[in-house]
Amino acid sequence: MPTKKKILGAAAASIMAVTMLTTSIVADQPYEGYQYDWWGDPVPSQTGYVVDKVVDGIDFGTGVRYNTDEQLKEISEQEGKTVEKTVEIGPLSDPMDIFIDRQTEKVYIVDSGNDRILVTDTELTGKVTVMDYFYNTATGKYETLNGPRGIFVRHDSDAESPDKETIIYIADYENGRVPVMYEDGSIFLEVTRPSSEFYESDVTFQPNKVLADVAGNIYVNIKSITDGAVMFAPDGTFSSYYGANRVQQTAQAIANKFWKTILDREAAQNFIQNVPMEFSNFDIDDEGFIYTVTESKSATTDIFKKLNPAGENVFIKLGYSELTFGDMASYYVHGMNYGSSISDVDIDENGVIRLLDYRNGRVFEYTDECDLLFIYGGTGNQKGLFNTPSAIEAYNNTVYVLDQRKGSITTFKRTEFGDIVHEAMALYTEGKYEEARGPWMEVLTRDSNYWFAYIGLGNAEMSQGNYETAMDYFYMNSRGGYNRAFKQFRMQFVRDNFNWFIIIIVVVIVAIVVLKMLVKKLKKKKAGGKQ
């Protein structure tokens, strides 16, 4: 006979089964969106981006070499084998970098294992151009790449002719050079190892990433150099090192500093040198600021920097360098650290910052003031999750993430929720707090955990002079905002109740004086009585 307990148990089990089924139906995304609350605890949140499509090399079909037929003939002679014009793209092998040229809307993919660059459109469906043989104007020969790791494309507005306007920089890792070429693939400049007086002889010159600023200065990121990026003048001569990280203040670093001040120089040289972590990737925004990220398991200093042209981190002054980028806490499972390890950064045309955490396969999206907007992505074998994400790029509200191990490009498109947040954010950063009120309200009806909406609404109330309501919005959301609102509120409160303050103070003073007089009289009476 089934007991009451058993029936209850069966009912509970069936309810659980039903809820599990329904949740698996609802969860159409392979990852869950989350945000961080005031205490740095993760709270569930709406996702701002959903996976749109996953494209791998085979999806590209065939591609066309950009070389002319005569050039190909020459290459065939040089190589000793026939090189076809049309090629089967096939699977990508260890793609390391992706770059979107906003002006021409072209996507450049560095297919490192196959030593080639693929060029396609931003929809990833159009014609693919394969760049693998480059004409070197200095030697007059056709050259190939060897394990390229990074690419950067720049437009020179005062070029002599239109075909010399687009300049492509490739970090040719194994060849130890940065070939600089025009769109037609003719290498006109080769940046190589600087002379030994500037560059230590035991350090290799293997470019990992490369970028160039508006003036044409070339910045080369090399993993074995901790002094920052190697900066070259537009003509390829070494100019300086740029934007090193600070040394992390560990107990050992402080102890070494102490001994160095006490001991003489020769004795101090025996100590281990404290060197900063080298940064692993960088990006440049439209205003010429260079953003660097440091990929490290343990370091917390200068994980993410914004450098001005002088190489100074502007985040230090703003206090943003004290923030935690990526996941708040790192956790350990079987001795493995699963904390965030930021391997790539992208600044899009609106100034939105996206950091790529390669260990957990997540994208962290920030405003230009380092306020966390969205977290999306994850690791796994499911479609839309990553194995080893290597690069991120964003254009026109679409985020492209390159997966090195899977050899695929995943595109994310913004959800309606993401659109509303960005609309509100755009109004907010322009200072149109009142206009942003509607979108922020809409954000809160969809996700009441979305903390930045409260800050937006608080600022809207501030601009209306409703300081008390603003304080309510800022409470547990923004200390700075609360401070501003409270300052106004306190001032108003004191001004409104000034008469009461004066009355209370006067009454207290009078009461004290009267009491003192009474006590004196009483004492006198007592003393008189005794006599």
Place this chain on the structure above:
Amino acid sequence: MRFDLDMPAWKWPFYVARHPFEGFEDLRWKKAYNMKVALVIVFCFFLVTVCQTVMTGFLYNNNYVKIFNIVPLFTSTIVLFFTWVVGNWSLCTLFDGEGKMKEICVVSAYALVPYLITQVVVILASNVLLRNEAAFIMFMQYFGIVWSVVLMISAIKTVHQYTVPKTLIAILFTVLAMVIILFLLVLLMSLFQQVYVFGYSIYTELMYRFSM
């Protein structure tokens, strides 16, 4: 005598606070140790710490108050205080201290009074001050702590009739003794917990046998 020392028991802590050096000597001479007042002060210590956690203004509150848990607050005030008393007593009886357990308890509690008063002021002020007026709060906080520490040294010195260096060494070793006591307590608790688990599993085993 400048002051009338025949005052009610509740006035003593304030008198002692105002006279950090001869106050405890007067207390000792008058034998005015009052356990009730001391216990009230220790309870206030607990209460003020709770208030500090919950009622400090948002601008100054760095506590994790998302989930309010009273156990760590209780441990860090009342348990800590009595560990201090027991540790100090057990150490100083070995090093010819003259203080009895009750006396140590009372003077230690009296020494807390300035800290409690400033802490109340700090809690009130944190609700009306802005971030850039933090200097006042910092000053009050340190002022209270320093005053209480001075009182505590004076109290231990007087109650055991020590010299100043001996007092400082005694305090240092008291802290060590406290660590040992707490360690043993934790050890004891985990042992008892295992005994409980053992007993409980026997109970459940028996229940299975007999209820079938």
